[in-house]
Amino acid sequence: MQKILMKGNDAVAEAAVQAGCNLYFGYPITPQTEISEYLSRRLPDTGGVFLQAESEIGAIYMVYGAAAAGKRVMTSSSGPGFSLKQEGISYLCSAELPCVLVNISRGGPGLGNIQPSQADYFQAVKGGGHGDYRVLVLAPCSVQELVDLTYLAFYLADKYRNPVEILGDGMLGQMMEPVVFRNPDYPDISKEEWVITGKKTRERRIILCFALDPKELEKLNLHLAEKYAEMERSEVLYEVYGSEQPELLLVGYGTVGRILKSVVREAEKQGIRLALVRPVTLYPFPKEILRGQARKAGKALVVEMNLGQMVEDVKLSVEGDVPVYFHGRSGGMIPTVEEIMHRVEEILLKGGEARENNL
Amino acid sequence: MKTIFERPKTLLEKPFTYCPGCHHGLAHRLLAEVIDELGIADHTIGVGPVGCSVYIYVFLDIDFVMGAHGRAPATATGLKRALPEQVVFSYQGDGDIAAIGTSEIIHSAARGELISAFFINNAIFGMTGGQMAPTTISGQVTTTSPRGRSTVDQGYPLKLCELLRGLEGSAYLARVLLTRPKYIREAKEVFRKAFLTQIEKKGFSLVEVLSPCPTNWKMTPAEAVAWVENTLAHSFPPGEIKGWEETGHAG
Amino acid sequence: MQVETLVGGFGGQGILFFGRILAIAGMLQNFEVSWYPSYGPEMRGGTANCTIIVADQEIGSPVSDHPHLCVAMNEPSLHRYGILVKKGGNVVINSSLIGTEWEKDGVHVDLVPGNSLAMEKAGDPRVLNMVLLGAANERMHIVSFEYLYAAVKDQLSGKPQGLVDHNLKAIDVGRDYILRGDVACW
Numbered sequence: 155m156q157k158i159l160m161k162g163n164d165a166v167a168e169a170a171v172q173a174g175c176n177l178y179f180g181y182p183i184t185p186q187t188e189i190s191e192y193l194s195r196r197l198p199d200t201g202g203v204f205l206q207a208e209s210e211i212g213a214i215y216m217v218y219g220a221a222a223a224g225k226r227v228m229t230s231s232s233g234p235g236f237s238l239k240q241e242g243i244s245y246l247c248s249a250e251l252p253c254v255l256v257n258i259s260r261g262g263p264g265l266g267n268i269q270p271s272q273a274d275y276f277q278a279v280k281g282g283g284h285g286d287y288r289v290l291v292l293a294p295c296s297v298q299e300l301v302d303l304t305y306l307a308f309y310l311a312d313k314y315r316n317p318v319e320i321l322g323d324g325m326l327g328q329m330m331e332p333v334v335f336r337n338p339d340y341p342d343i344s345k346e347e348w349v350i351t352g353k354k355t356r357e358r359r360i361i362l363c364f365a366l367d368p369k370e371l372e373k374l375n376l377h378l379a380e381k382y383a384e385m386e387r388s389e390v391l392y393e394v395y396g397s398e399q400p401e402l403l404l405v406g407y408g409t410v411g412r413i414l415k416s417v418v419r420e421a422e423k424q425g426i427r428l429a430l431v432r433p434v435t436l437y438p439f440p441k442e443i444l445r446g447q448a449r450k451a452g453k454a455l456v457v458e459m460n461l462g463q464m465v466e467d468v469k470l471s472v473e474g475d476v477p478v479y480f481h482g483r484s485g486g487m488i489p490t491v492e493e494i495m496h497r498v499e500e501i502l503l504k505g506g507e508a509r510e511n512n513l
Numbered sequence: 514m515k516t517i518f519e520r521p522k523t524l525l526e527k528p529f530t531y532c533p534g535c536h537h538g539l540a541h542r543l544l545a546e547v548i549d550e551l552g553i554a555d556h557t558i559g560v561g562p563v564g565c566s567v568y569i570y571v572f573l574d575i576d577f578v579m580g581a582h583g584r585a586p587a588t589a590t591g592l593k594r595a596l597p598e599q600v601v602f603s604y605q606g607d608g609d610i611a612a613i614g615t616s617e618i619i620h621s622a623a624r625g626e627l628i629s630a631f632f633i634n635n636a637i638f639g640m641t642g643g644q645m646a647p648t649t650i651s652g653q654v655t656t657t658s659p660r661g662r663s664t665v666d667q668g669y670p671l672k673l674c675e676l677l678r679g680l681e682g683s684a685y686l687a688r689v690l691l692t693r694p695k696y697i698r699e700a701k702e703v704f705r706k707a708f709l710t711q712i713e714k715k716g717f718s719l720v721e722v723l724s725p726c727p728t729n730w731k732m733t734p735a736e737a738v739a740w741v742e743n744t745l746a747h748s749f750p751p752g753e754i755k756g757w758e759e760t761g762h763a764g
Numbered sequence: 765m766q767v768e769t770l771v772g773g774f775g776g777q778g779i780l781f782f783g784r785i786l787a788i789a790g791m792l793q794n795f796e797v798s799w800y801p802s803y804g805p806e807m808r809g810g811t812a813n814c815t816i817i818v819a820d821q822e823i824g825s826p827v828s829d830h831p832h833l834c835v836a837m838n839e840p841s842l843h844r845y846g847i848l849v850k851k852g853g854n855v856v857i858n859s860s861l862i863g864t865e866w867e868k869d870g871v872h873v874d875l876v877p878g879n880s881l882a883m884e885k886a887g888d889p890r891v892l893n894m895v896l897l898g899a900a901n902e903r904m905h906i907v908s909f910e911y912l913y914a915a916v917k918d919q920l921s922g923k924p925q926g927l928v929d930h931n932l933k934a935i936d937v938g939r940d941y942i943l944r945g946d947v948a949c950w
Contacts, residue, residue: 159788159799177595185803202595207587215584215617219560220593222578227591227605243579268803292857330784330799331824350576350592352599360570367704409825413562416824490829 157332161323163188165333166230166256167217169304171196173252175254176225177203179216184268185324186258190230202345207217210235214242221251222361224349226308227344230256232324233266236274237282243317247378248363250348252311254304255289255319258323262488269486270325270409275463277320279437286375288382290318290389291436297331302338305432314381315348321436323459325409325488361430364427382438390433392443397422401502403451405444405468407433409488410457416491421498427496435466441471445462448472455479455501457489461513480511521545523554523574529533530568537565539691540633541572547704550573551712557600558592560585564606565639573742583614587619589628595609598618607648608638611671614645615645618673618719625682625716629707632673632719635726636745643729648748649670651754655729668713674721674754684762686755690723690746692738715762723749766819767906768828771843772839773858773897775812778893781919782835783814787896788918789911791817811840817907837878837892842866854938856900858892874903881937883931888927891934899940905948909939 160168167189170178178197180190181329182310189233197204209212213229220227231239236257246253259274261267276282280289290310294300297371300322309319326476350359365371393411396418406414412431433440433446440475448468456465467481472478481497483489501508514522520526524545529538548554557575561567563582570577580588585603593601603610610618610632636645637655640654645662647656648670662670674686685707689700695757703720710718723745732740769786771780783799790797800815815831817823830850836842837858838871843866851870854901860879867873882892894916900913912935920928 157791159784159791159797177591202655203589205594211584212587212620214589215580215587216594218580218584219588219593220595221591222588223592227594227595231704241581242584249578249580268740312520324803325800327827328801328803331789331823331826332797350558350578352558353576353598354555354572358574359576361579362570363579364567412823415822419821419824429736485638488827489824490827491825492829502899 155334157334157338160297160333160388161188161281161328161330162256162300162326163328164192164424165297165301166320169191169301169335170228170254170308170337171202172198173305173308173401174226175202176307177205177220177227179205179207179213179227179229181213181231181235183232184233184442185231185260186256186326187259189256189258189475190386191471192240194370197411206224210238211242214239217253218242218249218251218438221246221253222249222350224345224351228254230258232258233260233262233274236277236489237423240277240283242314243289244281244287245363246284246317247287247289248285248374249361250315251317252315253317254307254311257319258322258324259355260324261484267486268324270459270488271324271486272323272410272459272463272485273484274406275436276319277457287378288385288437290316290385290438291321292318292391293321293434293436295408297326297329297333299324301333305338305340309343312343312345312366314385316381319508321408323375323409324380358438363398374471386438389435390438390440392440393432393434394429394443394447395432396429397427399427399428400447400451400496401427401449403454404428405433405454406430406457406463407464412461412493414457414494416431417494419496420491421475426498426502433464438468439471444471444473445473448476448478451476453477453479453501455481455497457481457483457494459482459488462511477506479508482512520745521549523548525572525574527572529572531565532726532728534724534725534737535565536691536724537633538665540631540722541569541726543704544631547574547701547708551705551708553600553708553712556598557602558596558610560589560592560601560603562603562605562609562610565609566606566703568605568632569604583612584617585609585616586614586626586630590621590624590626592671593626597627600708602631602708604631605633605640607632607634607636607646611647611673619677619680622677622683622717623680623721625684627711627714628717629706630719631707633719633724634721634749635724636670637726638710639726639729643726648749650745653666670748672749674719675721679757681683682717683719683755684760685710685718685757687753688721688723688749688751690741690750692742695700710757712763716760717755721749723751766817766823766831767904768820768831768932769835769906770813770831771816771835771837772811772813772841772843777835777837779812779814782893782897783816783892785912785915785917786816786818786906788915789907792809792897792911792914793851795820795907796823798823800826811838811844813841813845814883828921833900833904835896836862838862839864839894854900854903855902856896858896859870862901862937864947865932866894874899876938876941878938881941882924882934886930886934888930888934894931898935899942900938902942908937
């Protein structure tokens with residue numbers, strides 16, 4: 155199949171169209187606006203709908219409406235815009251409406267800046283809005299993986315009747331890489347049983363996002379919890395890379411994940427054996443592989459483009475078995491291979507004496 | 514024997530749970546009658562509000578999507594864009610549509626979104642217990658304007674129909690009362706026209722219903738009806754605010 | 765093999781297109797490639813830059829701390845990015861716009877009068893970027909020239925033939941300038 159050099163943002167948009175996305179609602183914000191621009195050109199040709207909303211809030215509720223109608227629907231944003239969508243994401247989870255959300259994240263807090271960042275990890279994986287809910291979170295590390303995970307996102311959203319978030323960053327959105335579009339043809343999930351169409355000849359249906367009776371609301375929460383448990387059993391994705399007998403385990407996702415591959419190779423040249431676990435699903439989190447790999451290595455170093463978010467989940471996963479070190483950059487700074495190598499050497503040389511983090 | 518009066522089919526046989534003297538029940542019934550008469554119950558979708566009428570879906574026998582406070586016009590937009598042949602309407606109170614949801618309603622109207630909004634204006638936040646709304650009139654006492662709404666401190670009531678009138682996308686805007694049989698008959702025609710504005714793809718339509726809230730106004734139902742007619746209707750003059758003639762859709 | 769190129773200049777000098785042609789040529793030659801631009805307010809009139817990596821293995825970071833090659837189309841980008849270049853690396857300076865003397869220990873410098881070559885030899889002032897690309901690729905041998913030509917044809921397909929020809933010509937003009945070895949120096 156033909157390789158095309160494509161920008162991450164354009165590639166997500168094209169993959170969404172190929173995955174059968176019927177409607178897209180969005181609001182311009184750097185560094186993801188190309189997604190809107192691309193779909194404004196492309197979707198009408200496929201019989202789909204592109205609509206630029208008056209706000210991020212407007213956009214997420216347009217998604218809510220279109221998802222209730224059973225269509226494949228997507229929105230995308232970044233940092234501040236994604237914060238505005240959080241109310242709607244909570245409602246989507248409550249109403250069990252499938253959709254795909256793309257966060258090409260940027261530096262924060264506040265207006266922050268437009269450079270790549272992973273500071274939205276907590277917001278993405280812990281439920282950024284109110285209430286007891288989870289969003290399935292996929293974290294690609296290349297333009298190709300952005301495409302492949304976009305196909306997967308639409309399928310998982312329908313499978314679980316739950317929003318799926320693709321968490322990228324400005325680097326993935328803005329960079330170009332060769333990409334091949336291979337739509338894996340995931341099975342179609344029927345929505346016949348719940349979709350809102352007007353009642354036609356059937357009994358009427360209602361999409362609800364509340365239950366004023368506490369017994370009923372607890373029942374809804376337990377039902378959602380069962381879905382999340384099923385995701386944890388069935389949907390965990392990760393990549394393991396590097397040495398079979400590592401002296402240190404590296405952990406990083408997305409953009410950092412690919413930088414850590416360079417670190418593994420650089421270390422190999424210097425005779426240092428490193429392994430990498432790159433979580434691809436951030437929720438559900440690949441706890442078991444991490445625990446196993448961390449035990450094997452005896453210590454772990456988590457690298458993130460924030461000041462320490464996923465590291466908490468890594469610590470929970472290894473259950474105190476091994477020391478977990480942290481190296482973080484923030485504000486749009488991208489950790490370099492050089493600086494990570496320094497941390498690796500420091501940890502391997504000083505062992506227990508090494509600083510827990512670089513802050 | 515000839516039946517001269519019966520429950521509209523679209524109105525389910527469930528007693529209304531609204532307070533005595535509230536006009537939500539009347540508005541629901543009018544909706545049901547018009548939906549029946551237009552024969553659209555099988556392809557009409559309601560989008561509910563957050564407020565007293567959050568239970569509207571209990572009473573009308575059509576598909577419903579319940580969503581967030583103020584966002585019904587955006588949700589309705591998503592539904593309508595996904596299902597352009599269905600009839601989609603929102604039903605919202607004044608806190609919902611004129612406070613937190615102002616942005617969504619203005620932009621839906623500006624886009625000429627082919628949806629109809631039914632807006633129940635009782636000049637107060639009802640469900641939360643009678644707080645000041647953007648529609649609270651000057652001098653009106655509420656639990657958050659205990660000395661009466663001061664236009665100096667709290668500004669002026671928001672007149673949504675008049676605000677939307679200037680937008681090219683709005684095709685039909687009207688304000689009605691349900692306080693007398695004659696008004697109810699007139700209102701029904703307005704409800705019908707709002708749906709027709711959508712069905713005939715003329716543009717966005719909105720009907721504002723001035724409605725009493727005896728409970729939070731601390732009045733008897735009769736006093737509340739009188740207050741709607743004599744006071745509230747003075748601030749919010751009833752009538753067609755923007756008709757098909759003005760938007761070039763007549764005939 | 766991994767060649768990291770950082771090209772910088774004013775918005776409008778064709779920096780992103782320079783990168784795109786190099787990246788597509790690399791892709792056509794079956795290398796791994798990445799293209800990463802500066803983005804945001806920088807695009808609106810200030811300096812712009814683009815990092816292109818061509819490698820024979822999976823590319824880690826698409827950002828380069830110490831590129832092998834820097835192509836400076838204007839003076840600010842020379843001072844900003846030239847100093848980052850690895851020892852043993854190259855800097856190609858657009859000497860039409862940059863008059864300041866510049867050197868770095870262990871880094872080879874080529875002075876290529878991109879603007880005047882574009883105007884006088886390639887026949888179009890807009891193809892300055894392709895002149896510098898031809899020169900840089902001759903110095904570094906990142907990709908085979910045939911793939912550069914193919915990339916230009918691919919990216920400009922549908923554009924007037926004259927424009928395509930000027931771009932192709934410009935690559936050769938830059939290449940010849942290095943080949944002839946009459947590169948100016950300070």
